[in-house]
Amino acid sequence: MEQPAAANKPLYLRMKEDLLRRVQSGEWRPGELIPSENALAAEYGVSVGTARKAIEELADERLLVRQRGRGTTVAMHTHRQEVLRHYRLMTKDGERVNEETSYLDVASARASSTEAKVFGVNRGTAVTRVRRLRLYAKQPVVLEFLSLREDVLPGVGALIRATQPEVLYALLEREYHIIIAKVSEKIMAVKAEAEDTEALGVRAGEPMLEIERVAYDLNGRAVERRIMRARNDTYYLSEFA
Amino acid sequence: MEQPAAANKPLYLRMKEDLLRRVQSGEWRPGELIPSENALAAEYGVSVGTARKAIEELADERLLVRQRGRGTTVAMHTHRQEVLRHYRLMTKDGERVNEETSYLDVASARASSTEAKVFGVNRGTAVTRVRRLRLYAKQPVVLEFLSLREDVLPGVGALIRATQPEVLYALLEREYHIIIAKVSEKIMAVKAEAEDTEALGVRAGEPMLEIERVAYDLNGRAVERRIMRARNDTYYLSEFA
DNA sequence: GAGTGGTCTAGACCACAAT
DNA sequence: TTGTGGTCTAGACCACTCC
Numbered sequence: 001m002e003q004p005a006a007a008n009k010p011l012y013l014r015m016k017e018d019l020l021r022r023v024q025s026g027e028w029r030p031g032e033l034i035p036s037e038n039a040l041a042a043e044y045g046v047s048v049g050t051a052r053k054a055i056e057e058l059a060d061e062r063l064l065v066r067q068r069g070r071g072t073t074v075a076m077h078t079h080r081q082e083v084l085r086h087y088r089l090m091t092k093d094g095e096r097v098n099e100e101t102s103y104l105d106v107a108s109a110r111a112s113s114t115e116a117k118v119f120g121v122n123r124g125t126a127v128t129r130v131r132r133l134r135l136y137a138k139q140p141v142v143l144e145f146l147s148l149r150e151d152v153l154p155g156v157g158a159l160i161r162a163t164q165p166e167v168l169y170a171l172l173e174r175e176y177h178i179i180i181a182k183v184s185e186k187i188m189a190v191k192a193e194a195e196d197t198e199a200l201g202v203r204a205g206e207p208m209l210e211i212e213r214v215a216y217d218l219n220g221r222a223v224e225r226r227i228m229r230a231r232n233d234t235y236y237l238s239e240f241a
Numbered sequence: 242m243e244q245p246a247a248a249n250k251p252l253y254l255r256m257k258e259d260l261l262r263r264v265q266s267g268e269w270r271p272g273e274l275i276p277s278e279n280a281l282a283a284e285y286g287v288s289v290g291t292a293r294k295a296i297e298e299l300a301d302e303r304l305l306v307r308q309r310g311r312g313t314t315v316a317m318h319t320h321r322q323e324v325l326r327h328y329r330l331m332t333k334d335g336e337r338v339n340e341e342t343s344y345l346d347v348a349s350a351r352a353s354s355t356e357a358k359v360f361g362v363n364r365g366t367a368v369t370r371v372r373r374l375r376l377y378a379k380q381p382v383v384l385e386f387l388s389l390r391e392d393v394l395p396g397v398g399a400l401i402r403a404t405q406p407e408v409l410y411a412l413l414e415r416e417y418h419i420i421i422a423k424v425s426e427k428i429m430a431v432k433a434e435a436e437d438t439e440a441l442g443v444r445a446g447e448p449m450l451e452i453e454r455v456a457y458d459l460n461g462r463a464v465e466r467r468i469m470r471a472r473n474d475t476y477y478l479s480e481f482a
Numbered sequence: 483g484a485g486t487g488g489t490c491t492a493g494a495c496c497a498c499a500a501t
Numbered sequence: 502t503t504g505t506g507g508t509c510t511a512g513a514c515c516a517c518t519c520c
Contacts, residue, residue, distance in 0.1 A: 015517080310505050
């Protein structure tokens with residue numbers, strides 16, 4: 001008959017959303033064990049099978065990691081396979097360009113109109129801009145321009161300067177409890193410009209890959225934007241079913 | 242019941258593999274209903290929950306499609322979302338380049354060493370080569386070079402010439418019962434050559450996207466290789482979690 | 483040995499499609 | 502009305518981790 005209100009959604013979905021909320025809220029942090037199936041089933045007043053279904057869906061989405069005998073933890077972005085899944089630029093030999101990072105500069109700035117549009121904020125909002133190089137076999141291969149929202153990540157510039165992280169998203173998790181849940185990349189072919197010549201040693205006018213990435217947190221909020229310009233002896237690998 | 246030996250794998254996995262085999266064998270064809278959960282559970286001598294788990298995994302992998310009240314069917318590649326999932330080239334406006342196809346030529350040839358390597362066959366094995374254009378707003382945007390194994394797809398050249406299909410993988414399903422299960426793409430930046438100038442009207446030397454795709458069937462066998470050269474007012478879209 | 487997740491069973495009721 | 506898949510329950514036993 002008529003439902004008062006609540007959600008007419010299945011129990012396991014409502015439970016899943018609440019578990020997600022608890023991860024978002026920082027109640028359970030990446031790497032930490034969450035309560036067992038039995039404990040959660042009791043807490044939510046559902047059967048173990050239902051609790052399991054909620055947990056399993058989050059595990060399928062790689063937000064949780066289940067280990068028999070040990071328990072269920074919140075996934076960490078530092079886990080090797082996570083890093084690899086996000087970094088899809090390969091050298092001609094089929095190796096991931098993921099070896100070494102060299103920071104060029106970190107600066108505060110006001111959001112350009114593009115940045116404002118991507119982040120959904122007003123033009124002029126504070127952002128942190130970072131330039132860095134990815135190296136492979138000691139050679140610079142990718143020139144990266146990062147742009148981070150300071151309203152969401154206050155003081156991130158200083159942190160980056162101080163720690164020069166290899167894996168930025170691990171820093172966001174550790175310091176801001178922000179988990180990158182989705183990434184969108186546009187890959188284009190462009191001509192090398194003076195800056196590329198300087199940083200990567202490519203000839204001006206040569207074709208290069210340009211990748212524009214936007215990274216979203218669990219709430220679907222755009223947190224970081226990144227332009228990557230790669231030497232054309234690399235390729236971008238995309239595999240899907 | 243006690244299994245004599247067989248695999249020590251869980252029941253639902255063995256059942257899943259057998260269901261997969263039955264799809265591969267052509268016993269159930271794309272678009273057809275397969276037996277219900279209850280029928281399959283009875284047939285395999287397992288509980289409904291176990292049968293459900295086997296079926297659900299195949300549905301998660303998009304090989305099966307479940308519809309409440311109706312039944313479970315083998316997925317068809319012609320389903321709109323399937324086509325879109327495979328075609329990731331977008332115009333600057335964010336529209337998929339997927340509107341119209343114009344075939345230039347279809348010919349038989351002997352596998353080059355690259356083709357032989359990709360397909361895992363001897364050099365000189367028969368292949369069918371196809372050149373075609375993808376149009377958007379009546380303008381040619383992508384020049385494609387397809388190469389198909391004739392040992393796996395006998396007579397495919399004549400079929401393509403006769404039907405000029407918009408969706409090649411739907412033709413492979415219909416005529417050869419071959420389901421494309423995995424696709425791997427390498428995206429590179431290259432210079433436009435004479436052939437691109439002719440077909441797409443781009444200036445020689447301009448940067449273009451070149452995409453090399455290999456398509457695999459359910460057995461993991463490489464069936465098709467494709468080079469796509471796209472005008473640089475397009476981009477390749479990649480989204481992942 | 484205690485506790486975890488992984489597999490498996492055998493039911494129940496429901497929402498939905500087809501007829 | 503019949504049969505389908507979707508949700509949910511309440512158990513059982515097992516493989517594994519940790520102490």
